[in-house]
Each structure stands twice: as structure tokens, then as C-alpha cells.
Amino acid sequence: MEVPKDLLYTTEHEWIRVEGEQVYLGITDYAQDQLGDIVFVELPELETEVITGDAIAVVESVKAVSSVYSPVSGTVVESNIELEDLPELLNEEPYSNHIAVINISDPDELEDLMSPADYEAFCAEQE
Amino acid sequence: MSKLIFEKNLKGSNSFTLPPADIPEVDITSSIPASFLRETAPALPDISEVEAVRHFVDLSHRAYGVDNGFYPLGSCTMKYSPKINEWAARLPGFTSIHPYQSVETVQGAMELLYNMQNMLAEITGMDAVTLQPAAGAHGEMTGVMIIKAYHQGRNDQGRTKMMVPDSAHGTNPATANVVGYDVVEVKSNRRGLVDLEDLKSKMSPEIAGLMLTNPNTLGLFEEEIQDIAAVVHDGGGLLYYDGANLNAVMGISRPGDMGFDVVHLNLHKTFSTPHGGGGPGSGPVGVKSYLADYLPVPMVDKKDDKYIFVYDRPLSIGKVKNFYGNFGVIVKAYAYILALGAEGIKDAAQQAVLNANYLRQHLKKDYHIPFDRLCKHEFVATAKRQVDENGVITLDIAKRLTDYGFHPPTVYFPLIVKEALMIEPTETETRERLDDFLQAMASIAEEARNHPEIVTNAPHNAVITRVDEVTAARKPVVKWEDDS
């Protein structure tokens, strides 16, 4: 299972890439593997104001469904509409395909996210 | 490949006709303004009666019902549906009565409903029963609405949550949500039963009740049911009985005596009415006396030898369905209960439990059984050994079983057991059938060991091989499109 070193992670098996004021958000390799073939991604609407822990997207596979929770507070500034037609991108390259981009309102919240090492340990515990 | 009905169109071959009209055949445009009228007719099939009949007969050849063979679909109680019940429900005195006929003209139907309410109350140990809900999930919704109305009626407004075990059927948490409750999941303990400590820790003034099935979805009797009831009741909650599994204990132990306040039944499981390829069912709801006022309208009552509908019930939750329920289904279940009588009902439960334990004992040679002890009408086996040793999963075993002529068990449910195969033989199976099934399961275990590809590529004898469910869900095609 792949856990890139340049990203941050959550206990909900999401990855976060910080670029200035913005965070890119996606699901991890572990998450896509657990879900199986992803068939649909319900994307957040642009301009949605979110607070940490809000469910902002839904990822569906044939036999499972999983919410994507915002790891930060802020405003949704982009949804990856490519996923509308190609949800399988999340299976194929989970770390190259984000779900949404959020403009963060409180950078301190990033402190609560997991490092790659912590996340790997967390996944190991799940087994 | 079989053609769709639309692909069998032969323009002009439908010859349905009406009798000649004995009234003036006025042009509809003279009485309905054109703005309401459609311009082109719907493109329904144009096909002769003989070809239509052949089409559906052909479809039936590619379907599998209880009459085709063993159907150990756990949680679904696929027992034999007696033919006399089909006959009864087709009597013109039952099929050809309008729900709004005056009650004087339908006293036979009313009597049947009234008797049925009483018989189901007796079987469940409840005080009052409605026959209105259309299926199990609909009964759950009705029952949970009654719980909500009860708390509201007592001005107990803080109860916003419903407890549901982690082993519960999906309809339980979904029902709680649909009625507007947040769901609190109660853990199962190592014995596969409700974890009493977890339950106690989660009981609070915010809890409206607990939804439970007994025996539970693992086929295990909740031995501590009285303690569970005490915890819920002492905390001010109510106890809901999902009656999907009543077949195991009818005539032996009644939900009402176990401490349940509300129950629903699945007449299409326990009481033998056929499942129709997905429905119709019927999901009567029984309640204790203190909840009777909340039952839907109308109730059927008897007054001076006359059966009547009672609508004047101010506390009632209202209506959950048009009219009075799935009457045609109720007729079949009524015939079934009459046929069996008190002793037959108990006998059915005993034999159902015997058949399940017989399978469990003999299946464990080849399959892992996570809770291997006395079960009720069903039990859960798994493909753990086959997964670990041969890379053969539950789904493969299910598909391979169809090659042997059996309907597969319920798979991947309950969710708390990995690779679950939930097996419910029901009481209507002979030992010979059960032995045939055991033989097939043993052969599959053997194949998994020596030729796993036979199992992983199954089915081999079906009209199609495995289907591409992923594409079906990614690029849904849910209706026929005319490409011509």
C-alpha cells in the first residue's frame, strides 16, 4: 500500500496536499482498496462553506459507500469534475486525482492531521 | 441471448379489442382541451398474444423459485408456499371487491381481517395488530413512528436516537433514519449477542428505543433478552421486534412475553406467502395495549356481530398506505395459519430449527462456523478456510452452488462476519434435500482445494456467466432505447 511522504492524512483515510491557502483533498490507496471498484463520486458544490468534519462528498462502489469529510474549515473552490465520468481514476491513481480543493480559513487546523508515518501505523492497526 | 419484448415488435400484430360501444363514440378533443392531450402514443410493444405469452414463459425459464429447488437464503425464510393459498386468494369474492365498497357488502373480507388481527396478536403476544404495512421495512417504519408518537404523546421530547445492533439488517438503521432518528450502534459480544455492557453504557434519556430481532441475524437466540428489555425500559425507551426471524420461535416463545413493545411480522417469510420475485409482502405491526391508540387508521373491529372500520382514533399516526394493507397476501397467510393450527405452527418452528442445526453440524467439516453452537432457524458459515487456503471467496461458492442446482445462501450479511454465508433451510425441506446440499457444499470445498478455478469461474451451467456490475453502476442503462 502506497503512502506518499509529501502528504498529510486523516483517520477517515483521506490525503491532503497543502498549497498555500489551499488544500487538495483525496482518498488514500487504502481507502480505494477497501471500497473496491469505485462507480460514482458525488462532488461538493462550488462555494460551499464547510467546517471541519462536514461530509462534503460521497464515494460509491458497487457494494459500499463512503463519505468524504472535510479535514479543514473553509470554502470549496474546486471540484474535480473529471471524476464525474471517470470515477475509476480514484482506483487507478488515488494520489494524482483529488476530489476537491478547499480554501482554508484556519491554517492551524492542519496541525491536527497525521504524518505519513502516523498514517501508516494507523492503517496497520486497522488490519 | 434472449430478446427484449421491444425487440420482438411486429407492427400490427396486437389484436386486443374492446366490445362495440353502445354509446356515442365522441371525439375526445370535443371534451378534453388539446393542451392536455399527448401528440404521440407511448411506444409500447406491438405483439400478438401468443408471442407475448411465449416471451414471459421464456423469462420464467430463466428464473429460480422455491418450486425449482432448495432456497436456503438466510433471513428470507424461503419456505414452500402452499398452493391452496394461491387458490384462496384468487376467489372472486376476494379479488373482485373494491376497497371502498360499503362494509355491509364485504363482511367476509372484514371478518378475515378481524380474525387475522387477533391470530397475529395471539402468535406474537401483543394486544393489538394493524395489517396495513406492505412489507417488513414498511412495518418497521410504522412501528418506529408509533414509538415516536408515544414519546411525543408523553411530551418526552429529548429522545432523538434509536439504538440498533451492529448485526442488524440494513432496514433497521435505514428505518430509524427515515423516521427522523439518529442511529446509535450497539456492539455484539464475542458470543454474537447484544453486548449488555455496551447497551447499558449507551442507554440514555436521548434514546427512544432499541430495534432487535430475536433470534438475531446470526441465528442465535438473545438469551439475555429479559435483561436487555429491562435496560431499555428502565431508561424510558421502547423495545422493537423485527419479526423477520419469528419462524424460529413461533408457538414456543412470543415477542410480547420477551418484553417487546412493538413487533412487525413478515407474512411473506414466516407465514409462507410467496415472495413474488421481490414482492408483494405484508408487514403487520403488533403493539402492547399502551401503544394501541397510535396504530394507523382504520382498525377493523366487531360490533354487534358486524365488522366495521374504525377511523375515529385521534392519537393514530395516520395512514402509511392506501386502504387496508396487502389484502391478497393476507388471505394467503390466513389460510396458512388455519391449515397449520396451533400445533402445526409450533411444529414448523421446531422443524426449521432442527433442519438448521442438522446442516450446521454437518457443514463444519468443510466450512468455518464462527458461532458454532445451538442455533435457531439459521446460522452463519464462512468461506474463511477457502479464502485462506485456496483464494476462493464466498461469492465464488455462491455462484458454484447454482451449478449444482441450488439457490445460494444469503452472502456477506450480517456485516459483522467476514465472508458470511447465511444459511436458512426452513422446515419444509426433506432430509434428502439437505443431504444433497451438504454433498454439494462438500464437493465445492473439494473443488476449492484441488481445482479452485472451477469455483472462481462459476457458474458454468447458467444462461450467462458473471455479470459486469461495475460497468452497470458506472454507466447505468436502466431502460430500453430504440436505436432503430
Added chain:
Amino acid sequence: MKYTPNSPAIVEDMLRSAGFNSLDELFSDVPEAIRLDRKLKLGPGRSEIELTRELKGLAAKNLNTEDYPCFLGAGAYDHYIPAAIDQLLLRSEFYTAYTPYQAEINQGILQSIFEYQSMICMLTGMDVANASMYDGGSALAEACVLACANSKGKKVLLPDTVHPEYQQILQTYAISGKMEIVIVPSTAGVCDLEKMISLIDEDTACVVIQQPNFFGHLEEVEKLADAVHRNKGFLVMAVDPISLAILKPPADVGADIVVGEGQALGNSLSFGGPYLGFFAATKKFLRRLPGRIVGQTTDTEGRRAFVLTLQAREQHIRREKANSNICSNQALNALAATMYLTLIGSTGLQAIAVRCHQLAVYAARELEKAGLKLKYKAPFFREFAVLLDDPARANRRLLENGIIGGYELEDAMLLAFTEKRTGAEIDQLVAVLGGEA
């Protein structure tokens, strides 16, 4: 009768081979205190001969529409059912099957559902349909739940020309706190458009309209559709499937969700059930519909195949996040509807719809000639209300004359006409009701 096939000797053998000494031992996990220490009070089991006697006896106490011409409608209709349907429904591969979870051995049932979904789309003009709901009323409630779940508001507006039982069912479902039902008084038997439009606001999740409405009249829908769409709400329609042979498909008047009672399509009256609710919608709702949906796909050899699809919407996967809890539906009734539409065909369905309408028009004229007045003047399809001082008394008189009369309103009787009725029967009806003028 018993349907348990193992003889006592075999039962003994099985008990022993499973490691038990007695049947009682199989229940040793049931605490003594909650065991039933008596027989159920159900009486003895019956033989098949007794059973037939008893059930025939009950059935014989009901006046039925085979023997009495019936003018009742109000949501359930006495249409002719082609003989082939029941013969086919009795094929037990269909009726004793469970929901087709295992696609490979149930292609026949899956295909029939796919055909059903296609036909519902043809009738309504909508993009997608599910495999059926319990009935018209509960389908309407689920349609409103769906509208609310997909909109910011939670107000459900409907005129009181919607079937009173549908109104009640909606009110009941609203105990969830997720919907707020607002019933708007009608004028002259149809929705008060001006009033309704004035009530539509940002908090409106949907407007519900029944077509034809409970009183049989045709509602003007387009303006409502525009108004509710402007406020980002949805138009929900409850329609009569027979009427769709001649009336504009709901899709053409702006409906977003379309439901209806499907009983009229080949299902017997059966004292109110089992019937089926059909449920169709625009594409936008495809992944949010309640209930089962069958999709077309291929097998590993590339052959066309059918399978239950988009299951991530449903209770067994979404659990406490599911917006509907429906599991079993009315599959066999939907199959009957599919057979009906196949056997009747487009021209047949049109002929039936036209005949129903013509009979209603004829009856209205004859009643007026006999000195009676219709309650409302709006155009109707196959049902209308005729004013009477004492509808209950009129119904008693009709019954004395061998006729099952109409649905009793306070000051009127709602009469329905199907293709089974004849001019001669209507003349009789008018003769009796004329005496009430």
C-alpha cells in the same frame, strides 16, 4: 395440513445426528420464563377440504364486481384483466422467487423488471424508473422525501384535490420532521393556481399535483412547474397510468418526479392490495431513487445481461444514511403491469382510455338530462362527482338495484367509468340516481 415433510422417525435420526436428544433441547437457549407454557389459541390445523370450505364461505359473504357493475374508483379501478396474465403469474418460477440477488439464475426476473422500467418511462416520458414501490400513496410520500432530501427547503405544497388518503400518508411520513406538509384549498375542483404559486418560496422543496385529480378533473400543470422550478424546487406528479395513453406525458409538462398507482394495469381490486406504486424521475435523480433498479450490462463473455444496480443508494449498503428503507417491493404486481401493457399494447391502451372517457362523458350528459348537476365543471378524464343530497342513501338504492355505486363525498358521489362498463349499465345507474334528483 402440515408442510413439514420429515417423518417422526427421520426427525429422531436427524436430532441424533445433529447431537440432540429431543426437539425441546433445540430450544434450551430460550429462558424458561419467556417460554410459552401453553398451546397457541389458534385451534386445530385444518385439512385442505375444510380450508376450502371456510375460505369459500368468507369469500361468498362479499358482493363482488364480477356480479355487480361497479362505479367506484377513487384510486382503484375495475378494469378488465386479460386472461393470459393470471396464467402467466402462476408460473411459480416467478412467484416463488426472491428478489433477484443472484443475477445468473434470475435473468428472467431481472429482464422483466428492466422491461417494466422501460414501459413506465414510455408512459411518463421520464428518464428513469425504479422496480416499484408499495402503492400510489406511499410512492408519493417517498417522492416528497426524495424532493426534500435534494433541496434546501422542506416544504411540500399540495392542493386538496390530491387523493385524501395520499394527503394522510404524506402527513404520516412527515412525523420524521424532514417534511412540512402544506395543504392548499382548491377552487371549483381544481388547484387554485394563483394561490399555490403565491405560496411557492425558497423553502419549497416540491409542489405535488395529481393528474387527473381526486375528483377526476384535469389540472393545469405547466405554470406550477415554472413557478416551482424558478424557486429551485421540484414538481412531483401523481398520475393515473391509463390516462397516460391520451394525456400529455408528465415529462412534457415539467415534472421532475412522477409516481402513481399502478393497480389499473392488470392487477385485481383485491380489497385494496397488493397493488404497485410506480416511480419515475429525471436523470438527475437516478442515483438517489428509492428502491430496486435493474440495469443492463454484459457478462464476462460480452453477452447482454441484467443485474440489480446502483445499490449504493439502498438500505443494505447505506444503512442509517439511506433516505428510504424499502427492501421488498411489489415485483409480482409490476410483472402483471408489464404483462398487461404488453398484451394490451399502445392502441389497446388508447382504446381503453378513450372508452373510459366516452362512457364518463355519456354518463355526465345522461345524469344532467335526468336533472342532476355535476359538482365541478372542469374537464375530466373518466371520473367526476355528481351532486346528491344524500349520497349514502343513493348508494343503498343502487345496491338494491344490483349496482355498486360511487365514492361518497359529503354532498356528491364520485363516479368512475372503466371499459368494462356499458351504456346499458349507465342507463340503469342514471335511472336510479335520477330518482334522487
